[in-house]
Amino acid sequence: MNHTQSTLSASSALPTIVVGAGLGGLSAAIHLACQGRQVLVFEKNNLVGGKLNLVQAAGYTFDTGPSLFTMPWVIRDLFATAGRDVHDYLDLRLIEPACRYWWPDGTVFHAWQTMPQLVQEIARLSPLDVEGFFRFLAYTARIYRIVAPAFLLQPFDGLRDLLTPNLLRQGWQIDSLRSVDAAVRHFFRSPYLQQVFNRYATYNGSSPYLSPATFNVISYIEFAEGGWYVRGGMYELARALVRLAQELGIDIRTGTEVVEVLHRNQQAHGVRLSDGQSIAAATVVINADPRYAYQHLLRGQPRIATRLQRLEPSCSGFILLLGVDQIYEQLAHHTIFFSQDYPREFAAIFQKRVPAADPTVYVCATSLSDPHLAPPGHMNLFVLVNAPALTERVRWAREAPGYRDRIIQRLERMGLSDLRQHIVYEQMITPEDLQQRYHAAGGAIYGLASNTRFAAFMRPPLRAHGIQRLYFVGGGTHPGGGIPLVLLSGKAVANRIAVDWPLYHNGSM
């Protein structure tokens, strides 16, 4: 028996082990520590944060994952659970505008976060749509009122959890029979505004032409509660969670890969690390993607592994990090350059599963809000294009350089003159990199897609099927991907563990 194993198993209270220090894993660890549990987190990478990550090079700092988050109360609640005030850890900022949108014909639209300004902007672009916008807000608010308690505030583990009298009575109002796009077209006449509101389906990695209109709730959440940024860069969020975790006594070991979750007699009892050590645990929480976990970490579960492989992953992303020695006035903190043909773009990504020939390009320039993230007179551009989850059809090692050129040309056409001459630092991140760095099956950004009415019910549950003391947390389980949802997933899984394995006063279960 090695040193770590003997120390841990000698203690009367074995730790809860969390596999992965993504945001879901860190949230679960913090909630579990707040219950008085000993928590040990293993993260294979040298930096915590999972898909919320960071590159610092040549004087530039780039966030490489999320650039915006919604539902700020989720972060506030997480810190409050630990008796802390989030404002002592993080400076949360609303960014104005939430996004600047450009179309190939030169049309521009600013999605202001202040309602009177937003309404004025809608009126400027399409006066007849102002009325429709207010009706759309009322419609999405109604959906939020019904789905938030059932899907977000109390993530469910199966249909039985969902069959509440409230949901059964009001279920028909959540508009799950038509697509996001069909509903959006009902409220807005302007094709520009239709594209703006359809875009919210991509916040969970899905297609507006396939995912149920229920997901119009995403735009409501952003309009009602704001689109937020963390001063200093989004990675400050990971840093703050680590600081809180350390204050709570959570042991986070980076650069430490788990290669097997140990289970016997249908009970999880520890993990094996890549150096061969076995660490005993009272319970194990897997933050790694469940599809990867069933294939690589859990022996003897082939049926579930095969079932999960059949589920549709969310889209992936093709990313360019560009340090440029030029300030481009076309760019706001968040800028979208829309494609000419949105339906075609999504058909390429989700049906043909190939990169879109004319993709919508998202550019985030955090240096506009935090100048110290780039040298003076320079910008740190995070460029993201939705890409299909990995298939045999696309070999990114071969495709990436050409796709990169296409995106740069597109940005130059949209007014970022001579962009290629102004690139001082550059890094590409492909779907293959996302898969390899975070063990994200298919390189999926948000776990599973929500392109069908039933997708939410197909997600692997928080409590693993058939193995006690084993749980999942994060974008691959409930309630889904995206910063607030994976943080909520951490809270939900800790609540499940509290119910299943209550702690006695001496710290044992």
Ligand SMILES: Cc1cc2nc3c(=O)[nH]c(=O)nc-3n(C[C@H](O)[C@H](O)[C@H](O)COP(=O)(O)OP(=O)(O)OC[C@H]3O[C@@H](n4cnc5c(N)ncnc54)[C@H](O)[C@@H]3O)c2cc1C
């Ligand atoms: C490019 C990009 C843009 C995005 N934009 C946004 C956005 O603007 N807003 C938003 O809200 N969300 C966004 N997201 C989604 C968001 O980042 C994710 O939903 C969220 O961060 C996922 O957190 P998670 O806890 O599910 O796990 P992950 O971030 O996937 O973390 C899992 C962790 O487990 C570790 N791990 C895996 N296997 C092992 C193992 N065997 N042993 C030890 N460790 C292991 C991984 O290294 C990783 O650190 C974006 C994601 C990407 C990639």
